[in-house]
Amino acid sequence: MxxxxxxxxxxxxxxxxxxxxxxxxxxxxxxxxxxxxxxxxxxxxxxxxxxxxxxxxxxxxxxxxxxxxxxxxxxxxxxxxxxxxxxxxxxxxxxxxxxxxxxxxxxxxxxxxxxxxxxxxxxxxxxxxxxxxxxxxxxxxxxxxxxxxxxxxIPAYHAALAHNLEQQPDMPVVFVNIGGISNLTYVDETGRLAAFDSGPGNMLIDQWMELHGQGSFDAGGALALSGKTDAALAAHYLGNAFFTGNQRRSLDRGDFAVPSIGVVSVEDGARTLAYVAAASILQSASHLPQKPRSYVVSGGGRKNAAIMSELSALAKAEGVVVIDADSAGLDGDSMxxxxxxxxxxxxxxxxxxxxxxxxxxxxxxxxxxxxxx
Ligand SMILES: Nc1ncnc2c1ncn2[C@@H]1O[C@H](COP(=O)(O)OP(=O)(O)OP(=O)(O)O)[C@@H](O)[C@H]1O
Ligand SMILES: CC(=O)N[C@H]1[C@@H]2OC[C@@H](O2)[C@@H](O)[C@@H]1O[C@H](C)C(=O)O
Missing domain, CATH: 3.30.420.40 (ATPase, nucleotide binding domain)
Incomplete structure (x- = not known):
């Protein structure tokens, strides 16, 4: 041994x-x-x-x-x-x-x-x-x-975890980390590994909350849940060249700027940025080698109910199951x-x-x- x-x-x-x-x-x-x-x-x-x-x-x-x-x-x-x-x-x-x-x-x-x-x-x-x-x-x-x-x-570690899960998710599985920035790791039955950053996670939401003197994050996604997605603002973020460029692998905090105050209401901004966090995962996942069958989600963003409900709805429309890392027997906070x-x-x-x-x-x-x- x-x-x-x-x-x-x-x-x-x-x-x-x-x-x-x-x-x-x-x-x-x-x-x-x-x-x-x-x-x-x-x-x-x-x-x-x-x-x-x-x-x-x-x-x-x-x-x-x-x-x-x-x-x-x-x-x-x-x-x-x-x-x-x-x-x-x-x-x-x-x-x-x-x-x-x-x-x-x-x-x-x-x-x-x-x-x-x-x-x-x-x-x-x-x-x-x-x-x-x-x-x-x-x-x-x-x-x-x-x-x-x-x-x-983190992908090398995700690959090891994929072999250690208490409950095997449907493969190919994608580990999704929703931190300040989100990233994806794809693992399939053959052990094939593919990974990249997928877009802004919580960082824009955190900055939006701070800009409005509403603390440093949207606890539980409560504010977002009281707002609605602004299509134009969402399209602005999702149209970023990162999602289409061929060098699309890693991001810096400075790559996406928080919306200016007054562009939308504070609630709608929180909702739109939660939607962007979810939709950018799906948008980036379209660059993976194959369509995944499950997402295992870790990172602080999994505690934002607006991100999770948007992600679940978008994934369901593509036939992909979303699982919280904790319910897969992992620790979504310390991964x-x-x-x-x-x-x-x-x-x-x-x-x-x-x-x-x-x-x-x-x-x-x-x-x-x-x-x-
Ligand atoms: N209870 C909660 N409700 C909503 N959002 C939360 C909650 N707890 C944490 N978050 C969000 O998660 C963020 C922290 O997530 P995490 O610790 O995964 O990020 P990180 O590791 O710093 O980022 P990265 O993975 O990009 O390096 C917080 O800034 C906040 O936006
Ligand atoms: C340069 C840097 O620190 N990148 C972080 C950041 O936070 C999330 C995402 O962007 C990821 O690429 C990376 O962290 C994780 C832990 C990683 O390297 O796997």
């Missing part, structure tokens, strides 16, 4: 709502045992600093540049991850010795795949020092050196964090993290930087 590693994945996603943590036991191949998961929310003040970081990052031309507040932000973000790890281990009754490796994503502050530039802040050496645990980080860069788009990386633990182990073993069919790289590519504690 191949060695199993206890891997702790840490994800700070594009929504910038906090840090997700997940401990798994895995061989980095077919074996995945989910052990525990947790999260630590960012304060409003820290989230505001992250947003400033995105602004400052716009002038980066070399991926190790840390302009404006980015140097201090990277340091503080890393220390917050160290605190999240310590709190998580304490809550689980574990210690650093119980973890073989941390898979550290950090925070994406800039993603320009067309310029082969992707920047995640997060200091792997500092995290290893603070936690006393080996850290694998910076897992997107090597893919870009091989002409890949540096994202999405990305699990993936980063899994990918860290693959990195240790020199196994590919990405494939030509997932990021567009020219050959299967491993990656990640290891820092020993």
């Amino acid at each position: 191949t060695a199993l590693y206890r891997a702790l994945g840490l994800m700070s996603g594009t929504s910038m709502d906090g840090i997700d943590l997940a401990l798994i036991k895995t061989d980095g191949e077919q074996v995945v045992e989910r052990i525990a998961a947790g999260s630590m929310n960012y304060s409003d003040a820290f989230r505001a600093r992250l947003k400033q970081g995105l602004v400052d990052a716009r002038s980066i031309t070399q991926r190790d540049e840390r302009i404006g507040i980015l140097e201090k932000l990277e340091h503080d973000l890393t220390l917050l991850h160290a605190v999240a790890v310590q709190d998580f281990l304490f809550a689980q009754g574990l210690s650093a010795d119980d973890v073989d490796v941390i898979g550290f994503h950090g925070q994406t502050v800039l993603h320009r795949p067309d310029d082969a530039l992707t920047v995640q802040i997060g200091d792997g050496a500092l995290l290893a020092q603070e936690t006393g645990i080996d850290v694998v980080y910076d897992m997107r860069a090597e893919d870009m050196r091989h002409c890949g788009q540096g994202a999405p990386l 990305e964090a699990e993936a980063w633990g899994y990918l860290a182990v693959r990195s240790l073993k020199g196994l590919p993290l990405t494939y030509p069919s997932t990021t567009g790289c020219d050959t299967p590519v491993s990656g990640g930087v290891l820092v020993k504690a």
Whole structure:
């Protein structure tokens, strides 16, 4: 039997709502045992600093540049991850010795795949020092050196999950992650893998809510459910070149702009953006190798009832079943964090993290930087 590693994945996603943590036991191949998961929310003040970081990052031309507040932000973000790890281990009754490796994503502050530039802040050496645990980080860069788009990386993990589901969904199955940005992974009976980002997920909804002083997200999709879809606004988003272009693989937060205030009512805006989140999944799925038979949905967007009802209706019209990841025996909140633990182990073993069919790289590519504690 191949060695199993206890891997702790840490994800700070594009929504910038906090840090997700997940401990798994895995061989980095077919074996995945989910052990525990947790999260630590960012304060409003820290989230505001992250947003400033995105602004400052716009002038980066070399991926190790840390302009404006980015140097201090990277340091503080890393220390917050160290605190999240310590709190998580304490809550689980574990210690650093119980973890073989941390898979550290950090925070994406800039993603320009067309310029082969992707920047995640997060200091792997500092995290290893603070936690006393080996850290694998910076897992997107090597893919870009091989002409890949540096994202999405979760498909390798989805492929492993497809073999581990308690209830096998109808194949081909598509894993749908509705985060700030959404992405799709297609897996069929032959093990064929295809993946790409599919469009805006929650990020426009979150920005729309903030613009109207209605908090940072549409809880349960309640506001959206009280509005109606504005066809012209929806068509504006769904007509974006991303959906038709042949380089359509990965997205940056900046690729879609929130509607201006007053274009539609706040309720109709929330509904329209929920519709766009759902419809862009279907629109992108039309580029998959074959029509899927089921969607397994994870990410915070599955808690927005307007997104889910739009998605279910659109999928039903195409004969595709929508399943919540949790009802498939998975954890829809911590899947990305699990993936980063899994990918860290693959990195240790020199196994590919990405494939030509997932990021567009020219050959299967491993990656990640290891820092020993
Ligand atoms: N109860 C809820 N009701 C509605 N929406 C929710 C709820 N909880 C979370 N969300 C949405 O999900 C978002 C967070 O989702 P998630 O954590 O999957 O994103 P992320 O991992 O940061 O993004 P990405 O996958 O793009 O990196 C929040 O910003 C919010 O919009
Ligand atoms: C550059 C970057 O951080 N991209 C994220 C983002 O958030 C969702 C989507 O866009 C995906 O491509 C990716 O994250 C996931 C976890 C991934 O790489 O698989």
